[in-house]
Amino acid sequence: MSTASRDAWLAAVRRWKLHPDEPADERLWAPELEACSRDELHAIQSEKLVPAVQYLYEHSPLYASLCAACGIEPGDVTGREQLADLPVVTKDDMSRSLAAAAPWGTYTAIDDERWLTDGWQVFATSGTTSQPRPFRYTQFDREMWTWADARAVHAMGIRGGRDVGMMLFGYGPHVAMWGLHHALIHIGVPIVPAGGLDTRTRAASIDRYGPTVIGCTPSYALHLASVMRDMGLDPAASPVRVVIAMGEPLPESSARRIRDLWDAEVHQFYGCTEAAPSCGGYTCTAGSVHFLEDTHVLETLDPKTLKPVAPGSPGVAVVTNLISEASPQVRFLVGDYTALDHAGCACGRTHVVCEGGFTGRADDMLNVRGVTLFPSAVEDVVRGFAELGEEFQIVLERRAELDELILVAEPLPHVADDRHEELTLRLEGAFRARLELRPTIRLQPYGTLPKTEFKAKRVMDRRE
């Protein structure tokens, strides 16, 4: 296969890898990329998009067939203006490709030869709804991932010479936190690995080794704090000053709860396996959720028509990956809802701000008696109640042809039984006011719901 399109693509990516080893200044890693005008940013995106489309078209049979179905040839794309004309690639497209061409599918640009000569690591989607989709990433991707995520952690105010990181995940095939791991090392922050350790051992390690930055899912940050308190350790008194939350939506009331329990700043990392390397989304010290727009293009589309929504309106996220050798996906439908704001940020960055962060994937949306809501909206209500513990469940049942939403929650041990009735009434009121829904509240003894060890499983849909 011709290497010309790959050479052109990788050269374009390398050309814009500015300040590869260290930040240009204390505030911004690469001011030319992060604080440039929108026109300059679009020019950078165009310069990368054109060879990306050519390369992906030549190296991914799935992508070539999707383009052919829309009557598009790579030469039709001369810049970012044509992005909206290109086909949207879905998880279903990838799953079908995987079924037809196991074990790797044809949705990436990597063949066996490239994998054997320049391969780095396989990452796979978690496969909760379908077969896990594998992605073979390369050494080139590792370099780009490290650099892009280093810029993200720099934006969070994390620094070598001051911080120590601890990554609370299993070091398995899921992308979550691998990028963070490499990025922290790149900026000179040493790592205490915590893969394979149980929660009590992790809690003891925090007490013993004193990491200042921990990375985990928001549910796990709450669970770990509760285990620490059970062990007589106070998370707020620990040296942890930053919690990087990832892998789940983070409603504001959950962020507040983590902030209070740990007496720490809460930051977010956001991304997906398909459009790695690099997280794409990250928070700055001003608290905005940004997207790294010189490495990815983020669009928001109407979920039904797949046409772009107006700026500021909520839509489903579609990502174009402008830095990967293995998986330079063009218009991959990630499916999380967000709304985009291009007005700039107090931190000085001109990169897009995702208002309200990412509220959840479209396939996670619940429909209860015609009311659509995300589990994260329920979480936002629950976390507003200081009397409730960190675990809760949303159970959906159908009774007499009607959907019923049952919230199962655990009052903390110090909340006396005679306060449960009043607590139930207040919870019902909060649900009606916020979600226009009257749930059944079921309070049960603290510690009886399953504990979250990685990502929380909150929804039990028993309506089928």
Ligand SMILES: [Zn+2]
């Ligand atoms: Zn900002």
